[in-house]
Amino acid sequence: MWRDALLVAAKDLRIEARSRVAANQVAPFAVLVLVLFAFALDPDRGVLERAAAGLFWVAVLFSAVLAVQRSQAVEGADGTADALRLSGLDPAGIFLGKAAALAVELFALEVVLGAGVVVLYGVEPGGYLLLFAVAAAATLGLAAAGTIYGALAGGARMRETLLPLLLLPAVAPVLVAATRASEAALGTAVAATTAADWMSLLGVLAVVYLAFGVVAFGPLMEER
Amino acid sequence: MRASTSSPLTLSLGLAAGLALAATVMLGVSLPASVEQGEYSRLIAIHPGLAWASYLCFGVTALASAAWLWPRTRSSRWDLLAGASAEIGVVFTALTLATGSIWGRPTWGVWWVWDARLTLSALMLALYLGYLALRRVPDPPEIRARRCAVAALLSVVVVPLNHFAVDWWRTLHQGRSFAQLDPGNALDGEFIGAMLVGLLAMTLLYSWLLVHRYRVARLEDERDERSLEEALEERRREAVVV
Numbered sequence: 001m002w003r004d005a006l007l008v009a010a011k012d013l014r015i016e017a018r019s020r021v022a023a024n025q026v027a028p029f030a031v032l033v034l035v036l037f038a039f040a041l042d043p044d045r046g047v048l049e050r051a052a053a054g055l056f057w058v059a060v061l062f063s064a065v066l067a068v069q070r071s072q073a074v075e076g077a078d079g080t081a082d083a084l085r086l087s088g089l090d091p092a093g094i095f096l097g098k099a100a101a102l103a104v105e106l107f108a109l110e111v112v113l114g115a116g117v118v119v120l121y122g123v124e125p126g127g128y129l130l131l132f133a134v135a136a137a138a139t140l141g142l143a144a145a146g147t148i149y150g151a152l153a154g155g156a157r158m159r160e161t162l163l164p165l166l167l168l169p170a171v172a173p174v175l176v177a178a179t180r181a182s183e184a185a186l187g188t189a190v191a192a193t194t195a196a197d198w199m200s201l202l203g204v205l206a207v208v209y210l211a212f213g214v215v216a217f218g219p220l221m222e223e224r
Numbered sequence: 225m226r227a228s229t230s231s232p233l234t235l236s237l238g239l240a241a242g243l244a245l246a247a248t249v250m251l252g253v254s255l256p257a258s259v260e261q262g263e264y265s266r267l268i269a270i271h272p273g274l275a276w277a278s279y280l281c282f283g284v285t286a287l288a289s290a291a292w293l294w295p296r297t298r299s300s301r302w303d304l305l306a307g308a309s310a311e312i313g314v315v316f317t318a319l320t321l322a323t324g325s326i327w328g329r330p331t332w333g334v335w336w337v338w339d340a341r342l343t344l345s346a347l348m349l350a351l352y353l354g355y356l357a358l359r360r361v362p363d364p365p366e367i368r369a370r371r372c373a374v375a376a377l378l379s380v381v382v383v384p385l386n387h388f389a390v391d392w393w394r395t396l397h398q399g400r401s402f403a404q405l406d407p408g409n410a411l412d413g414e415f416i417g418a419m420l421v422g423l424l425a426m427t428l429l430y431s432w433l434l435v436h437r438y439r440v441a442r443l444e445d446e447r448d449e450r451s452l453e454e455a456l457e458e459r460r461r462e463a464v465v466v
Contacts (some may be wrong), residue, residue: 165353173382
């Protein structure tokens with residue numbers, strides 16, 4: 001399973017390195033969302049700085065939808081999905097590989113967005129260790145949930161409109177927990193939120209989605 | 225092919241649901257207006273019942289989906305049952321939100337507050353609207369059933385996670401201020417009685433709707449199969465004529 005996961009992750013990342021869709025389209029879109037937030041909220045009143053953690057994670061979520069669509073589109077072209085199924089790779093391995101590749105892409109995106117938030121919103125970075133842990137756990141959860149829902153909607157017609165409707169309510173807890181934990185790390189938390197509670201929720205989310213994907217990806221792959 | 229979805233079972237279920245609903249309305253109207261909430265406290269006769277029924281609907285959807293995924297019990301009937309139950313569940317969830325909102329306007333002064341339970345219901349509504357959208361995707365029945373069954377089971381995992389997230393989110397932020405406004409604190413016997421009759425009425429209403437909706441789905445399936453067979457038959461006849 002782990003070897004298969006590594007193979008699939010390497011394949012997805014190689015495709016990304018050559019096509020540069022995430023770098024040329026998804027990342028600029030994410031930064032654009034940050035700029036649009038600044039247009040919508042008055043940048044002079046400190047609203048952006050206070051809401052930075054939430055806006056950051058909303059931007060990540062929107063970009064994740066695009067990244068998931070891209071990750072599935074790669075399998076949709078030229079009958080790749082059938083080839084992957086016939087390859088004899090373990091479905092759980094395929095799931096973990098696709099989720100890992102997505103997580104790497106999302107993590108890179110978060111670094112770009114983090115720099116954007118510091119530069120554009122004037123956020124004072126701090127609590128690096130906690131921020132890194134939050135980003136890692138939230139990214140794993142997002143990538144796992146995204147890969148499951150991507151596969152659910154991926155084979156369906158009308159997938160472009162279906163995916164956000166399915167994915168966003170399911171990752172709402174990731175948004176809540178990641179935002180609160182990031183606020184705690186940055187010291188902008190409104191209430192005395194305990195980062196440990198939110199971190200444990202993020203951890204549980206990541207484990208649950210990963211476990212569900214490992215079990216459910218087999219039946220989902222059979223269909224197409 | 226049956227032309228109707230009614231049977232002695234649905235007739236008796238429907239009559240029982242109608243009687244229980246009438247009793248709920250009568251009990252609800254006869255409740256005294258409470259000091260803080262005025263006339264709106266009477267919504268307790270239907271609101272908890274609706275909320276309970278929506279959870280029941282999604283529970284049945286999850287069980288039916290599991291039964292479809294289990295190879296030994298796999299049958300298209302489970303898939304149709306899951307879909308029928310989820311559809312009714314979405315209606316009940318929307319009604320729960322609507323009655324909660326009507327109650328919240330005079331009590332809290334606004335139509336919507338970011339209360340943990342309200343937020344959870346809204347997320348649940350979005351989740352199952354997505355499920356219903358997935359059901360409407362035109363694909364071969366087997367593929368659609370598999371996809372929907374996985375989505376339904378995933379929703380069962382997601383709802384408790386959402387529950388924790390919004391619960392902590394709200395309680396960490398503003399304590400239990402809304403809990404103190406809850407009608408539950410001032411309940412006396414009459415209110416509890418009306419609420420229980422409401423629970424029973426909504427459960428009966430749900431069962432009645434479920435049987436009808438399930439049978440409509442079966443009829444749709446049969447019609448699709450028949451029209452396919454008829455089309456095949458027509459092509460065969462054409463071939464013989466030539």
